[in-house]
Amino acid sequence: MGDSIKVAVIGMGKMGILHTGILNSISDVEVRVLVDNQDTILSFIKAGLPSVCTYKNYEDALRHEDIDLVYITTPNSLHTKIALDCVEREIPFFVEKPLGISVDDCLPLMELLERKRVTNMIGYSKRYVDTFRKGKELIDSGYIGNPIYFKSSMYVSQLFSRGKGWRYKKESSGGGVLNTLATHLVDLLLWYFGNAITMVGNTRSQYSKDVDDFVHAYMIFESGLSGYMDASWSVRNYRLPEIKIEVEGDKGILVVTDDFLKIYTDDTSSWKTSYKQDFFKGVEFDLGGPEYTLENRHMVDSVRDNKETDVDVANGFRTQKVIEAIYKSNSGKMQ
């Protein structure tokens, strides 16, 4: 197996802590450096992991430490700047979703990556959820024929008053529910169906002042497939974020959620349902869901083998373009 992969985690919010915990618990990985501009969380983690070095400034950390892999888990607006520094220094990196706050924000990174190859990955963790992975397999294998139409949604009960913190400021988040949360759904749709060519959308703020709380969009793909996407973080009765995608093919129907997958085929004229229980396999360490462990394992293995990852930042850029097109179509509407 060789030496451990030495990791630095930059940004110790919710996702930074989660990745630190998982990386510290899976084999062949050493969390060596943690970066945050606040002391509280750093000193707490250091109590259990005395060998970890902590920094307030990520540039100092990259300069002084011998690091094989960087995790970027800061507010969205800092993602591409830190990623650029990693590429310059030829250090593989993992960046949480979304890639950035706009297409322009992502462009310099994508241009540099064309010239300099560095292993990288973006945190579209839903691709590691068993049901969504199975859905992809079934669509690719032609089980329901050619996809003709879809409808999809992502909801969570999160925001029912003015939000506080970076997520609700456009300059640090790049947008509300669409850029921060429904980016997962957009990524799954592009993963399932390929390139989208036309987007018409409407976004709306109810509780937030600066960002969107609701998004409704119509999308047309290169293949001719078209359908709807609807998302909000301000609907009641969704304790956890939930995604649902329903696809009509010319031979059947596929319905996929985080929990289950249902298929109808014209051949059999019957429904078949599989649950996540049917697909479950244990992981080395579960913190917040097996998908995060699978994602981190793939990242670490790709660095060790010096290979591209399955979910590189080009996927994030493609999603960013779709999201921006939806925002733009909204602002261009007739008054």
Added chain:
Amino acid sequence: MSIDPIILGHNQFIGVDHLSQERARGRVDLFSNSQKIVDVIKMSYELGATGMMLSTHQRAGQIMEAVGSEQELKRNMNFYPLIPYVQGYVRRANEMGVIGMLSEALQPASTSNKLKIFFKGGINVMKKDLLALLSSLIEVELLPFNKFNVEAVFLHNVVTDLALSLNAKNIFEFYIDYINDNYGVKPAFGTMNFPKLVERFDEWGIKQPLVMASFNKIGFQMNPSREECERILREYNVDVLAMSTLASGYLEPSEAYEYLYSLPNIRSVVVGVSSKEHATETFKIINNYIRF
């Protein structure tokens, strides 16, 4: 150790369903009336579920109040709080930032005499002293259970596993001492990583812990594998409260409990029921196993 052999779970009451969130939403309607919850608790008690686990969900206070009006339940039933209600904190942290979330969470402390003085120090003082902050959170979380019989307090699996992943021995020691000293009940732990937790406790000298972990025939939520969880169960001195025994409704009770009761060290089982038919069938099967 003493723990009720059958503990009624709470997921069905608060909109949690690991087979289908859609089904969970249906139940939210059904149980929006607290009396309906009390009816299920009473029925379960009569069928042998003498304990009840309750997460400190925002409805916990309301549910405990309704239970408190039933004298027999209040007198005889044992409660197993599961703290904290992590999903609530995550949602609030997403909505208002970590500091806003903590200030809100500690609001009830300002009306509790014991905490009044502490709360005056404000959030900035607490930020510097994480353990003081944790003790305040525990106090607030346990307020709804003040006048009831509590046998053990379970730390939610996300918190246990996070502390485990960060090797935070100090958090475990603090929690164990705090629950022992302030409540005189058993500190206990939920986990999705049973083998790792038990091995680490053994290394740290934490003796015969009470652990809530998934045990079911199909290995659902058993990490890293069913085989490894079973090995640890056989080889270590650990008391287990089994959860996910039906793999969230995926397994039939008869096959599920045949498997479960073939294992050693299973002291108790937590089961969620929402209808009389389901409760009667499930508890009857479990009772058959625990009697012999």
